[in-house]
Amino acid sequence: MRLASEFLRGGYSLLFPASCAECGAAVENPEEAPVCARCLPRLPWNRAPLCLRCGVSLRNLGAGIDLCGGCRDSSPIFDQARSVFLYEKPLPDFIADLKYRGRHALIGFLAGHMAAQVRQCWNDFAFDRVIAIPMHETRRRERGYNQAERLADAVAQKLYGRPADALLVRNQPAAAQASLSRRDRLNNLVGTIELLGPSETAGKTVLLVDDVLTTGATADACAKALKQAGAKSVFVITAARVAGGTR
Ligand SMILES: [Zn+2]
Numbered sequence: 001m002r003l004a005s006e007f008l009r010g011g012y013s014l015l016f017p018a019s020c021a022e023c024g025a026a027v028e029n030p031e032e033a034p035v036c037a038r039c040l041p042r043l044p045w046n047r048a049p050l051c052l053r054c055g056v057s058l059r060n061l062g063a064g065i066d067l068c069g070g071c072r073d074s075s076p077i078f079d080q081a082r083s084v085f086l087y088e089k090p091l092p093d094f095i096a097d098l099k100y101r102g103r104h105a106l107i108g109f110l111a112g113h114m115a116a117q118v119r120q121c122w123n124d125f126a127f128d129r130v131i132a133i134p135m136h137e138t139r140r141r142e143r144g145y146n147q148a149e150r151l152a153d154a155v156a157q158k159l160y161g162r163p164a165d166a167l168l169v170r171n172q173p174a175a176a177q178a179s180l181s182r183r184d185r186l187n188n189l190v191g192t193i194e195l196l197g198p199s200e201t202a203g204k205t206v207l208l209v210d211d212v213l214t215t216g217a218t219a220d221a222c223a224k225a226l227k228q229a230g231a232k233s234v235f236v237i238t239a240a241r242v243a244g245g246t247r
Pocket residue numbers: 020021022023024025035036037038039040
């Protein structure tokens with residue numbers, strides 16, 4: 001089993017090699033999918049049952065449950081979140097290829113499925129604003145690519161034929177989050193998120209875009225900033241979702 005990243009070390013810097021990142025078989029149109037037609041349905045799609053609110057998989061819970069424990073304890077500030085894939089093999093390889101190598105074809109593949117999911121889940125909404133969940137500038141410099149911005153641009157292009165709106169920035173690195181409670185994580189983060197031009201989002205329906213949703217705390221902090229400035233509703237679409245990352 002070869003990893004997507006191994007192909008890159010072989011010198012394929014900009015285009016997908018015409019072989020499947022999972023099984024190595026020939027891929028007919030490598031610009032459309034990094035895997036072959038047989039492996040595509042086997043990717044870790046984030047399938048129902050999902051938490052109606054935050055979109056986390058409820059596959060390990062019994063029937064008849066429609067909210068995860070976190071959302072039952074306290075509702076998120078964003079209205080709903082959905083993710084195309086679980087953050088399971090090979091998604092960590094795909095996301096790493098985006099972060100560190102900026103693979104253009106992967107952006108197209110992931111953004112295409114994200115846009116399709118937006119249409120499928122929220123067809124009633126014409127989102128007024130599409131905004132990337134911001135990454136702190138220091139981390140952005142380290143990485144070289146802001147994969148959330150690139151995904152947001154591609155999703156906005158696919159949905160509305162325009163780039164995303166660069167309206168959220170992160171002003172200071174968030175303190176280490178791991179040891180904090182969910183409430184403390186949110187408070188820790190809210191002060192670091194700045195909304196540029198609040199009048200741009202007042203009364204608007206906003207789609208937030210990110211590569212991976214982990215706890216949802218950053219998405220919630222962004223939703224809080226947007227709603228405090230009068231945004232009508234805030235939805236979140238990500239390429240992948242950490243399965244155990246209930247809120
Ligand atoms: Zn394959």
